[in-house]
Amino acid sequence: MDMPRDDPDATPEEALLAAFAAGDRAAARALTQRLTPRVLAHAYRLLGNRAEAEEVAQEAMLRLWRQAPEWRAGEAKPSTWLYRVTANLCIDRRRRARAGEVPLDAVPEPPDTSPAAIERMQARARAEALQAALGDLPERQREAVVLRHIEGLSNPEIAAIMGTSIEAVEGLTARGRRALAAALGHRKEELGHVDER
Template sequence: MPFDAMEDLPDDALLARFADGDGMAARLLTLRLTPRVMAHAYRLLGNRTEAEDVAQEALLRLWRQAPDWRPGEAKVSTWLYRVVANLCIDRRRRARGGNLPLDAIPEPEDEQASAAERMQDRARADALQSALDQLPERQRQAVVLRHIDGLANPEIAEIMDVTVEAVESLTSRGKRALSALLAGRQEELGYVDER
């Protein structure tokens, strides 16, 4: 099957094709899932290098799981988000007490933005990440999945293995905590009302 024709296949079908030895299906699935997995891991860890390691490990686990995958039982993306979250939680637990210095986190390059815009974007991202880091694990995970990764509450509930009501409670408390942590920083971060 040509690459273009495979682009419309759902994740489950691509994973099944990979399990049958189709390398092109693995390539397409990797291209499709890696950006989401990387972004999710980065938001949970706040470190690009660690997020790359987690993304790679999560995808390796998916490839190992492929021959035993049971379509319809869970969505590939849901399973992968859960694996990423668990790997991130494990890494954060191991790292407690030994945080990396901020200088060790490489700044993402953006050719389109000016230096001032990049600095402001970085300040905003750092402020958000710093605030996220202060949330309890479950609140941080729920807020990231809902408001940054854009997942629906039922899918988040499945990933976190909690009820939809628990997700709503966790995201609500997490948003309130973030608001309190970021209160008074609007001007500093360039969020000024233009009246």
């Protein structure tokens, strides 16, 4: 659908949420456009499954709309709150999938058939390899690594989202990075890495 572009620097998301709660239609559009891609990306990186990630994103955004009238100024940023809700929804899904209630087969993305450059294909292959390696990390390590190294959040922000200390976040990301480096190390030639000494 065609939506006017939202400028993330224009209005703080807390102000947009307050405007949404006051009935402002433009705020609903701006929040949808600004937050849905982030929620979807986070869910996809935690689940590794596009269809499941879309369902989680939809549910997380629904909870935000429901929460909006009770939102108190000065509390967590809406995006911080959303990261937490998204992670919890993903954990629930993975647990149910493990219990056999919900099939969580990783459906491979359709191959990119456009004439892309080798570098672009390698970057895509690396993104997919990382996604696969992330899937093998313990849940909290995966969440911390994704928030720190892909979403680019600070350790204090991650600690607030995960309800833990900054030191614990540092430990989780360090262990996660080591595990990823080990998992991806054996694929370095395949993914276009040539070490120069």
